Amino acid sequence: MPRSLDGLVLAPVADQAPGQVGTRTRFAYHEQDGLIWAEYTGGDIVRGHLVGTREGDRLDFRYVQLKSDGTTSSGHCLSAVTLLPDGRVRLEESWAWESQEGSGTSVVEEQADGEAHS
Structure with a gap:
């Protein structure tokens, strides 16, 4: 099983649609006993949270976010x-x-040292 996500900062490798998570968004992950959660912010996202579970190399979570225009969304x-x-x-x-409405795919990666707060 890949290493723990606890304490890692991840960021998208590409921008999504305008007003959504993008390359300036940072996710601060936590993991304990098969549970995962993260806080995220940056770009058009004022505040976001995700919670879910991990089994081996699979994560299953739900997310909710507040955007800079004052709207909220979840998925x-x-x-x-x-x-x-x-x-x-x-x-x-x-x-x-x-x-x-909407669905898609994305990739987020652990940030190298010094990139956590860009």
Whole structure:
């Protein structure tokens, strides 16, 4: 099983649609006994939270976020945890909104030292 997500900061490798999570968004992950949670902010996201579970290299979580325009949205995500050749963690995600129409895929990766607060 890939290493723990606890204490890791991850960021998307590409921007999503305008007003959503993007390359300036940072996710601060926590993990304990098969439970995962994270806080995220940056770009158009004022504050976001996710909570869920981990079994091996699979994450299953729900997320909710407040955007800079004052609107909120929520959804469900399934992620595969992999390790990059340099040892950093990558999450390959399939997500779907529950509060609005839409679904897609995205990739977030552990930030190298010094990139956590860009």
